Amino acid sequence: MTTPKRKLTIAKAISETISQEMEADDNVFVMGEDIAKLGGVFGTTTGLLDQFGPDRVRDTPISETAFIGAAVGAAAAGMRPIVELMFVDFFGVCMDAIYNLAAKNSYFSGGNQPIPMVLMTSVGGGYGDAGQHSQCLYATFAHLPGMKVVVPSNAYDAKGLMHTAIADDNPVIFMLHKNLQGMGWLGTVKKSIVDVPREVYGVPFGKAAIVREGKNITLVGLGVTVHMALDAADALEKEGIDAEVIDLRSLVPLDRETIFNSVSRTGRLLVIDDDYISYGVSGEIISSVAEQDSGVFKTSPRRIAYPDIPVPFSRPMEQFALPNKDKIFDTVIEMMKAD
Amino acid sequence: MLSDVNTLKWLYENMFKSRYFEECMEQAYLEGKQPVFNMANGPVPGEMHLSNGQEPCAVGVCAHLNAEDAVFATHRPHHIAIAKGVNLKAMTAEIFGKKTGLSGGRGGHMHLFDTEVNFACSGIIAEGMGPAAGVALARKLRNEPGIAVAFIGEGAVNQGGFHETMNLAALWKLPFVCIIEDNAWGISVAKKDATAVPRNDVRAAAYGIPGEYVEGNDPLAIYDAAERAIARARAGDGPSLIEIETYRLAGHFLGDAEAYRPEGEKDGLFSKDPIPTFRTYLLDSGALGEAALKKIEDAMCKEVDEAFEFARAEPEPEPAEALEKVFA
Numbered sequence: 001m002t003t004p005k006r007k008l009t010i011a012k013a014i015s016e017t018i019s020q021e022m023e024a025d026d027n028v029f030v031m032g033e034d035i036a037k038l039g040g041v042f043g044t045t046t047g048l049l050d051q052f053g054p055d056r057v058r059d060t061p062i063s064e065t066a067f068i069g070a071a072v073g074a075a076a077a078g079m080r081p082i083v084e085l086m087f088v089d090f091f092g093v094c095m096d097a098i099y100n101l102a103a104k105n106s107y108f109s110g111g112n113q114p115i116p117m118v119l120m121t122s123v124g125g126g127y128g129d130a131g132q133h134s135q136c137l138y139a140t141f142a143h144l145p146g147m148k149v150v151v152p153s154n155a156y157d158a159k160g161l162m163h164t165a166i167a168d169d170n171p172v173i174f175m176l177h178k179n180l181q182g183m184g185w186l187g188t189v190k191k192s193i194v195d196v197p198r199e200v201y202g203v204p205f206g207k208a209a210i211v212r213e214g215k216n217i218t219l220v221g222l223g224v225t226v227h228m229a230l231d232a233a234d235a236l237e238k239e240g241i242d243a244e245v246i247d248l249r250s251l252v253p254l255d256r257e258t259i260f261n262s263v264s265r266t267g268r269l270l271v272i273d274d275d276y277i278s279y280g281v282s283g284e285i286i287s288s289v290a291e292q293d294s295g296v297f298k299t300s301p302r303r304i305a306y307p308d309i310p311v312p313f314s315r316p317m318e319q320f321a322l323p324n325k326d327k328i329f330d331t332v333i334e335m336m337k338a339d
Numbered sequence: 340m341l342s343d344v345n346t347l348k349w350l351y352e353n354m355f356k357s358r359y360f361e362e363c364m365e366q367a368y369l370e371g372k373q374p375v376f377n378m379a380n381g382p383v384p385g386e387m388h389l390s391n392g393q394e395p396c397a398v399g400v401c402a403h404l405n406a407e408d409a410v411f412a413t414h415r416p417h418h419i420a421i422a423k424g425v426n427l428k429a430m431t432a433e434i435f436g437k438k439t440g441l442s443g444g445r446g447g448h449m450h451l452f453d454t455e456v457n458f459a460c461s462g463i464i465a466e467g468m469g470p471a472a473g474v475a476l477a478r479k480l481r482n483e484p485g486i487a488v489a490f491i492g493e494g495a496v497n498q499g500g501f502h503e504t505m506n507l508a509a510l511w512k513l514p515f516v517c518i519i520e521d522n523a524w525g526i527s528v529a530k531k532d533a534t535a536v537p538r539n540d541v542r543a544a545a546y547g548i549p550g551e552y553v554e555g556n557d558p559l560a561i562y563d564a565a566e567r568a569i570a571r572a573r574a575g576d577g578p579s580l581i582e583i584e585t586y587r588l589a590g591h592f593l594g595d596a597e598a599y600r601p602e603g604e605k606d607g608l609f610s611k612d613p614i615p616t617f618r619t620y621l622l623d624s625g626a627l628g629e630a631a632l633k634k635i636e637d638a639m640c641k642e643v644d645e646a647f648e649f650a651r652a653e654p655e656p657e658p659a660e661a662l663e664k665v666f667a
Contacts, residue, residue: 029480055480061510066503069469070476077477097469106667109452110442114667145665169667
């Protein structure tokens with residue numbers, strides 16, 4: 001019997017996975033701000049309160065230090081908590097619990113005390129929410145050892161990656177882009193809404209997806225920038241340029257092999273990231289290819305990422321700073337002319 | 340007042356063991372650091388925060404705890420670890436950075452984890468609060484026996500994590516007890532210069548829970564107060580807060596010149612050293628005689644000496660083991 005296909009938003013795919021994992025394992029529970037009665041500000045926990053009740057779907061006070069710290073303790077004591085940090089920008093009030101506790105307890109206990117928890121958080125701007133509600137901060141988390149970092153670009157991956165995250169014995173930072181989640185109050189990139197099987201499945205960490213094959217240039221993105229790269233690739237095709245697009249899916253672990261192999265074939269690398277440009281994801285990817293063999297580059301690798309400025313409110317300024325399809329298109333044209 | 344001889348004996352054993360452990364640790368720590376003190380030298384590098392004088396807090400509370408009860412301690416953890424029953428050899432080896440230490444040398448003195456007895460500590464002020472509440476929540480959700488106790492210092496009540504966690508624990512009626520060891524000093528800043536109220540038990544009112552202040556660094560008074568709080572936690576009635584007047588007989592860290600202390604303060608504290616005081620009480624009350632006390636002391640010294648001999652003899656980790664255990 002084949003399951004009828006249905007398209008889901010990322011938010012619905014996430015809430016479906018959490019529901020399935022909670023059914024399968026009593027140790028899985030969710031807590032965070034507005035995740036119970038409201039179903040999550042971003043809709044990622046919709047329906048869970050009715051299904052599982054307030055013991056396992058817990059609205060918390062606005063006390064990120066306490067409830068993320070409590071998730072660490074609960075994970076050490078046999079639970080598998082999923083906590084929501086509403087906006088990633090709020091990490092400033094609770095980073096100690098994340099990087100000094102969750103991320104270090106395995107190491108400090110010599111591996112005797114794993115911390116199986118998922119920290120689910122929303123990232124990204126482009127909708128005029130200014131600099132305390134629009135950041136991505138992928139690299140901030142990926143830089144600090146002891147946490148896995150996942151950034152899905154579509155609902156199929158989101159469901160499978162969340163399954164893998166909940167099953168993982170380590171802290172997983174699950175970063176959901178607001179332009180992709182599919183909330184009622186914000187537009188959604190349509191290509192993130194895809195067919196999602198009803199049954200449980202996993203998508204492994206550390207395996208990037210080649211979402212478009214091509215032979216002239218490798219475009220590497222994550223989350224929303226994957227869709228920008230795909231749109232640019234469609235436009236480039238009309239110019240006779242065949243772009244390969246890689247969706248990183250996870251930053252920790254990072255699939256350096258797939259990136260390197262792709263660049264070995266295409267000879268050109270452009271990384272697109274909506275997190276801050278300096279000391280970030282784009283630099284890491286370029287250097288990891290260059291370290292392995294700088295001879296693969298036919299032209300200098302390039303990157304399009306967020307400038308080193310706080311996210312401005314005003315629309316023209318914010319749009320100026322964000323990566324987009326046109327910036328990718330123009331940069332690729334320049335790169336193709338360069339060699 | 341507690342009269343059970345076995346419990347009195349246990350309290351004295353663990354206070355004495357803890358103090359002798361710290362005395363041995365001080366000696367080992369200072370090796371290679373004299374005449375010029377350099378924290379990076381010697382068999383035990385890094386900071387060292389000794390617990391001399393604070394033993395009553397550890398024993399008075401931990402006397403009521405079982406292995407399934409979780410304890411989160413501070414950067415000054417040895418007395419609490421010992422009273423909680425942490426594997427002494429593995430703990431000592433960890434402090435020496437040895438391969439067979441609790442975490443193979445990755446944590447050291449401020450990051451001791453013994454999952455067998457549910458003990459953990461950390462180097463950041465008030466950091467154990469959230470995880471302790473989390474263990475308490477897990478015990479409750481899983482219908483398992485066991486409570487969680489967070490030890491913090493009197494300076495930690497001014498951290499956000501203290502307030503956030505007390506509110507959360509009270510709101511969710513968690514089986515949780517917060518023990519504040521008031522040794523009067525946050526490194527060099529006196530309690531009166533850091534905290535707006537003289538005693539932190541009053542803060543319990545902010546969370547609608549019981550709060551007690553225990554004066555005199557008295558193991559028996561601490562034992563009684565902890566008994567009430569822990570019974571309440573076990574009964575499912577929610578958390579409690581206890582602040583204990585205790586004495587920091589050592590510096591903040593070993594090597595601290597303590598020029599900030601008022602003249603004569605430490606002499607006054609030494610005259611109230613809880614270990615000889617409790618010993619005298621045990622003798623005077625007739626609970627334990629001189630021969631029995633001497634026997635306890637010899638046995639505790641032997642156990643600690645063996646732990647230090649073990650730690651010194653164990654191999655160092657292979658350098659590349661540093662790359663392991665980042666992930667489970």
